[in-house]
Amino acid sequence: MIEVNNLKKEYFEEETPTQALRGVTFSVEKGEFVSIMGPSGSGKSTLLHILSFLDRPSGGSYKFQGKSIDDMTDHELARVRNKDMGFVFQSFNLLSRLTVYSNVEIPLLYSDIPSSKRKGLIENAIKAVGLEDKIHTEAGRLSGGQKQRVAIARALVTDPNVIFADEPTGNLDSQSGLQVMEILESLNKKGRTVILVTHETETAGFANRIIKIKDGAVESDKAIVARHHHTGNLK
Amino acid sequence: MLFRDAFKTSTRSLTQSKMRSALTMLGIVIGISSVIILMSIGQSAQDLILNQVQSVGSNLVIVIPGAPSNGKFSPPASEQGIIITTLKQRDIDSLEREPSIDAAAAVVNGQAEVVYGNNNKTITYQGVSASMFPVRKLTIGVGSAFTKADVDSANHVVVIGPELAKTLFGSALNPINKTIRLKNLSFRVVGILEKGGTGMFGVDQGNVVIVPITVAQKQLLGISHFSAVIVQANSQYDLNFVESRMKFVLRQNHGITDPNKDDFNIMTQADILSILGNITSILTIFLAAIASISLVVGGIGIMNIMLVSVTERTREIGLRKAVGATDGDILQQFLIESVLLTLLGGTAGIAFGAIIVGIAYLVISTFFSSLGWGFAFPLSAVLLGLGVSGVAGIVFGIYPARKAGKKNPVDALRYE
Incomplete structure (x- = not known):
């Protein structure tokens, strides 16, 4: 499903090139739950941005569902992001003046799903994160954990194959963080690929594979045989 | 989307x-x-x-003293302080002899105080030919207009505007045959205009005093020329033809041989519009x-x-x-x-x-x-x-x- 080969990313800051990724190679199969770990500045966020089509690599190859990113226009990337990818961010990125319903609706506005089917999809996604009773509440009035659950509902609503989560528990207390991770875990169990970026070992432990990044290169890539048993003491 | x-x-x-x-x-x-x-x-x-x-009438042609400005619009000579005195009664007589012209009426303007009893008002008075009433379609509400005989014998008669009538006489008194004073001369009111509004040359018709032109020229202003002449063309003739006849007649009367030295300006309603x-x-x-x-x-x-x-x-x-x-x-x-x-x-x-x-x-x-x-x-x-x-x-x-x-x-x- 995801194949990266010798992936490189170079930034230019005041004409000084910075190597964010120095040749990353790995692949992810459908249905995996992968944690990408690393200290800040390691290049893990850059990697996630490229994997999620928000940015383009400056070298190497990236194939998503068999198609190379180099062969796709920006417009096509936007279509794939809408159809096949879901996003969960550390800072939620909800539109705080809109209701939960309207926030979850946003990806559908850019899809070709007919408007007659949208209401059902939105309600199902909100139900999946257990926020039915908040459906008409303004997003700004919710707690952090609830906000992140709305963000997950928004990521789910187009029924994507992959969910990208960038430090999803970073702004949450441990209780809410656990709840969010359990939702992601259950989505993975239903067959969705989940790719998670985090620097927290406990959060990463929900995955069945951990890729560690350091200085723009893969340091280790290990499958977790014994899955973490979360007992509520996340962090 | x-x-x-x-x-x-x-x-x-x-x-x-x-x-x-x-x-x-x-x-x-x-x-x-x-x-x-x-x-x-x-x-x-x-x-x-x-x-x-437009209310002036479509077959009217206006002659004002002063040289035309070759198609370009500029204020008449009189407005620039230049008084041209060549437009006179014999021009009216000559114009009226033209078969293409039904009538020619002259006008002069002045300002003075009009008095009745204790009431007075400073107004614009107009001296006009008797034919001005039909030519300008000035309708009389009460009484009647003065006649050519009044003009010829310089009778002291006036037609006044409806608002002035109210100012001077109130609404109870009938102004007809009352005597008003204008520049220390006594005039008998013979008629009241039907309606006011702004008339030709910007004169407020509601407050106007209209006197025979002979009286205005000789006794009020002491002049012998006109401020303007309004010609009513015979509707069977083309206005351009009438205009050219008027130019011919006026040039002859004023002894002008070079058309560039005209001392009069002819305007039809279409020109003005x-x-x-x-x-x-x-x-x-x-x-x-x-x-x-x-x-x-x-x-x-x-x-x-x-x-x-x-x-x-x-x-x-x-x-x-x-x-x-x-x-x-x-x-x-x-x-x-x-x-x-x-x-x-x-x-x-x-x-x-x-x-x-x-x-x-x-x-x-x-x-x-x-x-x-x-x-x-x-x-x-x-x-x-x-x-x-x-x-x-x-x-x-x-x-x-x-x-x-x-x-x-x-x-x-x-x-x-």
């Missing part, structure tokens, strides 16, 4: 900050309403002026152009606020792009917002302009009822207002919208 969804998204973000949207629109509201008000009032003024000229129409149109366009400066200022205000809005909503743009919005979707959303702002502003401006024009009409027609001011709200102004505000939305919105559309999603999502 469907237009309907984009429209919904845009209206939503506009209604989220109602105060800002309203204040942003204000510039366009003021701009469009100024243009609308000036165009409408300009139209009313033009209608008024042209109606007055086209000159006045041009002047008032130019004035209206000029005023509307000045008003449209405020429209540009309003548009720049919109651009400014849209730019602020784009920066403020950087993260929103990043999020929308992350979940699948294309550059075009984002551009569309912001462009719809700015066009909505200007169109709403334009509509409000048209409505506000209509109210002001309506109030102006009520005020003018109440306090200056004799003017005959009409209500005008030209459709062209409404269409122009809507068109201009829509275009302003695109012109001033495209730059911020493009800026929004081109934002890099990664940077936009990181934006603090």
